[in-house]
Amino acid sequence: MTGEDGVKTPPARDRPARTEENDMSTETDTRTTTVYQVTGMTCGHCEGAVTAEISALPGVTSVKAVAATGEVTVVSAAPLQEDAVRAAVDEAGYELADRS
Ligand SMILES: [Cu+2]
Numbered sequence: 001m002t003g004e005d006g007v008k009t010p011p012a013r014d015r016p017a018r019t020e021e022n023d024m025s026t027e028t029d030t031r032t033t034t035v036y037q038v039t040g041m042t043c044g045h046c047e048g049a050v051t052a053e054i055s056a057l058p059g060v061t062s063v064k065a066v067a068a069t070g071e072v073t074v075v076s077a078a079p080l081q082e083d084a085v086r087a088a089v090d091e092a093g094y095e096l097a098d099r100s
Pocket of ligand 1: 047
């Protein structure tokens with residue numbers, strides 16, 4: 001995300017709205033919403049498996065997995081360690097895509 005010369009983009013955390021393609025953590029009060037990209041999900045069963053595994057992580061309050069887009073939206077009390085999320089997704093049989 002390179003702006004024009006002299007134009008500074010404000011820090012991400014200061015901006016309330018985010019674009020879908022920029023899947024980074026957003027802090028809202030004490031809750032953190034993070035959108036992860038998971039590869040390999042094809043149906044509701046996949047969504048359920050990923051949701052169940054990530055829901056089991058400490059501090060996670062909400063998980064919404066969408067097989068069609070591969071997006072998994074996780075709401076947690078504190079920012080999650082990506083390694084932990086990756087392990088949970090792996091446990092479910094899928095793969096967490098690298099962020100870019
Ligand atoms: Cu499936």
